[in-house]
Structure formats: C-alpha cells, structure tokens
Amino acid sequence: MEFPFDLAPVLGDRFCVVDQHLRPAGRRGPAHRGDLEQQLRTVIDELGKASAKAQGLPSPVTSASRMETNRHVLYILRDTEGRGAPKGAVIGFLKVGYKKLFLLDRSGAHIEAEPLCVLDFYVHESLQRHGYGRELFHHMLQSERVEPWRLAVDRPSGKLLAFLHKHYGLEDAIPQVNNFVIFEGFFSNRPAPPPRRPPPKRPEEQIKPYSLSERDFLREEAEPPWPFNLSPARAGGSPVRGSLRPFLLRRDLEGGTDPVPPPRRSRWVPPAPRAFFPTWRGFASIFTPFSSLFCALFYPTFPPIPFPCSSLGRVGR
C-alpha cells in the first residue's frame, strides 16, 4: 500500500509500533513534527479503510481518532526494500488492546478477565498468503509477551480463523455470548510466560454487559431491548421477549442461580369475535348511563331475550 510521501520518517524501521500518542518515528526536529504526525494519521486512516473494505465492514474499526481515544497498540509492517515503490509501502497492520470481558469457560461459568484482544488485522491483498501476517503476529506476541491461546479475538473473519489454526493450532473455540472468540487453553494453567510489563493503571472502568466489542455495530439484530420491544405495533403485536442481556446479567449478579426470565406483562389482547346471549342486565350495562334505570324498572317483568354481541376485550389475560 503506497503513499505520496516518504514512509521512512513516518514509520521508521520495518516494524512500527503506534499507541494513543500517535508519535511518528522520525526525529527530524520540531519543524517537521506536525507534518509527520499528519502523515501518520493518513497512514492509519487509510489502513483502517482498507481493512474494513477487505472484511466487508460498513465502517473502519481502526482510525487515527479511535487510536487517540483508546489504549490500543498498532503494529505496522512496512516494506523497507522499496520494491517498485521508492517511497516505501505498507504491507499490513495488527491492532491489539486489553479489554475487560465477561467470558464463559467450558462449563459455562462466568469469568471476568482482561485479556489482550486482537482487534483488527490486515495484510494488503497483493501480499496475503506470503507469510507477512505471521511475521506481524509473531512480532506482536513477542513484544506483548503473550501466548497465542491467551488472546481473545474480536469477531474473527474466516481468514483469520484459518490463519490461527494453521500457525498456532488454535481451533477449539470456547463458545461466548459476545463477539469475542477464545480458544482451548485460555483458562488453562499452562506455564505462564515470563512476566510482562503490566498495562498502565487506568481509572476503574465499568464492564459493559458482556463486554461490547469494537465491532458491535456489526450486529444484525436491531431489536430494541426489553421491555421496549413489547409495543403492539411490532409485527403481529405478539409478545416478544427482548434481548436476554438484562436477564443474563441479573443471573450473573445473583450468583449463578437459575435464570428467571423477565415477568410477562399483562396487556390488552383483542378478543376473538364471539356471540353470546346476554341477559337484559348485560345488554343494558353496555348502554350506560341509562342501564341502571332501565334495569331497575323492567328487569323483573321481562324474560331474557337473545341478543348477539361481541364481548369486550379484557385486561390481564
């Protein structure tokens, strides 16, 4: 992926590591600093767009502004040999970051964890299946000092699943209710890797229910949460229970007791047309306010007369 400026001062060596400070690699002095920063932003934005396009996403998961507002780390692989591109070219990138997640182990128990997550990964189309993805991934694993089975992967594509299977033998995914995929060994007590530098302390962050991912906008289901989905205007007006999230979260908070779905609310249900034969009192009661007077005067003297009438719907069926 080529750019109309020299990439060496922007990205430096073959591997460039960018964090939320978006510092370009070049050390040309303050006069050029602004230019380099702008060029780095352009590189990140273009890579994010290319990755989104390759994955068929409606909008990029990676951009310079997103990088600034998150503690993510971007590993950018640059072609330093300049084959056909005198200003250099970018081969691909890998974005990772720590995230607090609610995860399920094999037995279905909820576990709160803050693993390193693979958030975005892209190698230029013309260079895929040449080993560059592995080179990037390997560099990241070494730099972050993490084992591949300790990673959580945010909604991996088929290509990424094949990649993880081929290079790291990861195939037995442990089912999760969020978009993240973890693999066998994630919770195991395999020998821990040498201690890594802990991530900088950050203010206590609230864990969103089931840890919404970077790619949450990709969810197909656009149903509003319970109880807002109970509107009779919805298709057929039939009672639809909303997202299980509030219910699952409550289960979680109540210490793993059996799930209790939210109570069904009574609502007005249109009655099936039905004929019946009311007494004079029943007939009269429909035509209030004269009914009381009518009944008091005539009911004792008249026998009941058949009268077809549809019943009224009741509340609380």
Ligand code: ACO
């Ligand atoms: N179809 C199936 N498997 C593929 C494909 C493909 N088109 N491309 C790569 N792979 C897998 C295969 O296992 C392949 O091995 P094989 O050629 O023997 O079948 C292996 O990856 C190749 O490994 P590398 O060459 O090291 O990987 P590559 O440089 O191709 O990078 C990557 C892998 C990043 C997944 C790349 O294919 C890519 O950019 N794909 C498009 C974007 C994408 O899907 N990104 C992941 C999004 S999900 C996320 O980021 C959390």
